[in-house]
Amino acid sequence: MLAAAIVFTLAGCSKPQYIIPTDDDEQETPSTDSEKEKTWEVSITGSEFAEYAIGSVLFPGEEICDFFDLTEEEFFAGMGSSTFASLTSAQSNNTIMFGLCEKNNTSDFKWVPSTTNNFGHWLTADGGLTTWGGDNGEAVIYAENECGSWGADSPSAEDLESMWSFTLGVYPGRVQAGKSYSGTVVYYYPNPDDDIDYYAFVKFTIKIEAPEEVKINVVKTQEINLESPYYTGYEATPIDIDLDAVAAAIGCSDAEADVYAINSDGSIHPVKGTNFWFSIAGDVMKWGAGCGIDINKDSGTWSFCNYPDPSVCGQPNKGKIAFVNPSTMNAYVVDLTVTIEAFDALKISETVSYEAGENEITLNEEQIAAIAEALGLETVTEDQIGSDIAIVGINADGSEYDGGYTANNGYWYGMDGNVTNWAGIEAAGYLGSYIEYRGGFVFGLGIWGDPGATNTVKLALKKDDRTAMFTFNLTVAEPALFDTEEVGTMSGEATMKLSDGYGGPTIALDYDAICSTLGLTDDNFVENFKITATDGSVEYTAEAPGGYWFNTDNAICSWGDVNSAYYMNFKYGPDLPEGAEGKLVLIVGVRNDDSKNDAGEVTHVCPPAGTYSGVVRLANIATLKHITYTFNLTVTE
16 A cells, blocks of 8 residues: 655645645544545643653554554554654655644644654644754653654564654643643645545643642651762762661662652652752752752662752752652651862863773863963963963872873873873773873863772963963763663674784674664664673773673683783774774774783783684663674684
8 A cells, every 4th residue: 555655845834735624623524525634632641840751642543544544564664764853854765744733733734753852843832843952941842752663674563552652741840730731743644545635633732730749757867968079070979878777767678669859948849759959958959050969869879969060169069858668658868968179170070981981071161261360361272272381291299290291192190190101001900090182172081990990180281480280080980781682683704814913804784774673763873872791781891982802712801811812893973984884883803912021921812713703782772672793703824
């Protein structure tokens, strides 16, 4: 029935070819012999405190397919695929058009399939089409389809079910209790069998109800007072909550408890969760200006982070949560006070990615102004740094390093905070830090060490006899771990000579098949795609964004291990090598040397010729699905 492909080039707010009358009391009113329409309605109830998603609703898929005289498989194929999250998004390979009825007017169409991350739309309070965000508050509600495999050649049973499932949600803080918000989507199908144009409308309504008052019985309170550096990002700092005491006090574990936030006046924020922002005074609020700290369960650990605004500095920031047994409403309260150190524009605290070994920061206006003030200048440009403003490494005792750069426009530091070079880092077992200037007011901050390791290093910008001194407090983040489900397997192979060494082959992977299997698109691939080890960990031992060294036993290792044999580096997005074919490539190579240290001890043994099989996961961390990928590398003499 859908054998003929139809290419749509329609835009704007009018119906294709026809005008449908506004009288739709019967829900199905053919305006002419060549046009039919029908409307369905779905609804959901939510809270004004919702953080985006409220829940899922099912569109009447079976009825819509019957109306169009299509099977579900034919409907899936007819939707084709789309670019997403844009007012200029467009469908392709489709025979059904998906759009929005502007302000619920079934005579006024916006033929835009998506302003969300899938088929769906962000809407204004009166149902008009818009995009996410906006300081003007236009984006209020959204409906977003949950199928991740549009465009696949053959849909799975899960695809056919999820293509009718939509997440309905709100923009935090922009809805009010007692009000309802609605939108209407349209499926347009010009049936080639009977020459009739069909319009299926689905009106979705989000009803905002005031939540019921929550009453708890506080049986114990733990007061926690902490001092913290000021972080320019959202670095998580663990909170030492006595979870054994929680279980003993309320009769259930913290994992079984409901968690509520408590305002400064003792009132209970009525929506349970695991992530709460507080004002500096300790009142629950949505994220944004005026926030002090956030209390959240980050990667399974209760933590806090500060809002990155200097207004939080030099004073106590408060937040209070309650672990509540849902059966008895007995509560264990954690009363947290975090005093953030006074703001120093040239003191930067950063938690560095364990996987990448580094972060980048861009100096803000306050930091640039602080540099200019320290150097006695009216202003500082990005090009001055490293030219007429010298970049100088500073040792732990405050003395200047007597020498040139030891890194790229910057310096390596030992874990003692003293300037060193690459040889010093290597001799220390690849532990240390670096700071380097990359232009555009961007600094690269690197630290190699175990999770939780810290290093404080200093870097000076000097002009004439004046100095702007930076202090960088670096901490190694905890490694990421993704518990993903296998949804497929893939393999690849290549042959190289041992003499090729690091310069092994580059292999293009089947990007389209990977995207189809994992539910990825061009728009979200870089954000959601991740290479992990077979246990779900992301501890890259070769190059980011996804690289591992393997030893002769095909176990992940580091380059410096005695029996390290070969590497697998996956490259995609902005990291694709120049001239690479495809959108996802694998680069492989061998470490083909014998090495000894100055003491004559063997530090590396050249691997023998043979076939090696490295296994990793190709994962979608948004849906927690993965493909197990095995690569067979044959190394010849």
